[in-house]
C-alpha cells in the first residue's frame with residue numbers, strides 16, 4: 001500500500017517558486033490499477049517522482065509498505081525504488097545494448113544472480129511481453145510499441161510490487177496503446193503488481209484503472225472509482241478531460257446542447273432512435289463515445305437539441321423518464337446541472 005499524506009512539492013530557484021503539488025492525500029491499495037489524470041503541467045510527473053523519492057517532497061509523507069520513505073537510508077531507498085519500477089513515455093532504453101541486454105541490466109546491477117540465471121529470467125520476461133524473437137535486436141530496430149514492451153520487461157526485472165507508468169502510451173498510436181494497456185492489465189492480474197498510471201487521456205483511465213484521481217494545478221480536484229468520476233464528474237476539469245472540447249466538431253454557439261451519460265444499464269442505440277420517434281424531432285449528435293468497463297457499457301454523448309422549445313421539453317422529459325443522466329452544456333463553458 002502507498003499512502004500520500006499532505007504531500008507538497010515546491011520548486012525553488014533564484015528567481016521563482018513553483019508550487020507543483022499542494023496537500024496531496026491519496027491511498028493506493030495493493031493490487032489495484034490507480035490512475036492519475038491531469039492536463040499538461042498539472043504536476044503528474046512531479047507526483048510520481050515524489051512517490052519514489054526521485055524528487056524529494058518539500059512537505060508531507062510518502063508511506064510505502066508501512067515505512068516513511070523519508071526515513072530510509074540511501075541503501076534502503078535504492079531497494080524501495082527497485083520494488084517501485086518506473087516506465088516512461090520515452091522508453092529510455094540503452095541504445096548500445098540489445099533487447100536482451102537491456103532487460104538484463106537491472107539484474108546485473110543488483111548482483112547475487114549468475115549470468116545464466118539473469119539471461120533465463122530476461123528471456124522469460126521477454127516472453128511475457130511477447131518479444132522473445134527480438135532478443136538480439138537493438139532498440140533502434142524496434143517499433144515504438146515494441147520498445148515500450150522492452151521497457152516494461154526491464155521494469156519487471158527487479159520483481160517490483162509497484163509499476164509507475166508516466167505517460168507510458170502517449171507516444172503510441174491508438175492500436176499500439178491498446179496492446180500496451182492490455183499488457184499492463186495482464187501484468188497486474190497475473191503477477192499481482194500494483195500499477196499507478198499517469199496520463200492526460202481519459203480513455204487510458206477508462207480502459208484499465210480501478211480508481212482515479214484528477215490533478216488540477218497541483219491539487220487533487222476529485223478522486224473516486226472510475227465509474228463515479230466518469231459518470232458523475234463533480235468538477236469542470238474532470239468534465240473537460242472526459243469530453244475534450246477539441247473533439248466536438250460542429251458546436252454551434254447559442255444552440256442548446258445536452259450531455260447524456262449512459263451508466264451501464266441502458267443500451268445506447270434504442271434510446272436515441274426511440275427518443276427521435278417518441279419526441280417527434282431530430283437531434284444532432286455532436287460527440288459520442290462509449291466504453292466497456294468491467295464488462296458494462298458506459299458512454300457519453302453530446303446532442304444538440306432542435307430549436308423548438310416544446311421539442312426540447314419533450315426530450316428532457318423523455319430522458320428523465322428513462323432515468324438517463326443529462327446535463328446542459330453551453331458553448332460559453334458555463335454549464336448547469338439540469
Ligand SMILES: Nc1ncnc2c1ncn2[C@@H]1O[C@H](COP(=O)(O)OP(=O)(O)OP(=O)(O)O)[C@@H](O)[C@H]1O
Pocket residue numbers: 011012018019020038039040041042043044045046047200
Ligand atoms: N525541475 C523543475 N524545476 C522547476 N519547476 C518544475 C520542475 N519540474 C516541473 N516543474 C514545474 O512544476 C509544474 C508541474 O510539472 P510536471 O512536470 O509535474 O507536470 P505534468 O503534469 O507531468 O505535465 P506533462 O503532462 O506536460 O508531462 C509545472 O509548472 C512545471 O513547470
Ligand SMILES: [Mg+2]
Pocket residue numbers: 044045046
Ligand atoms: Mg509529465
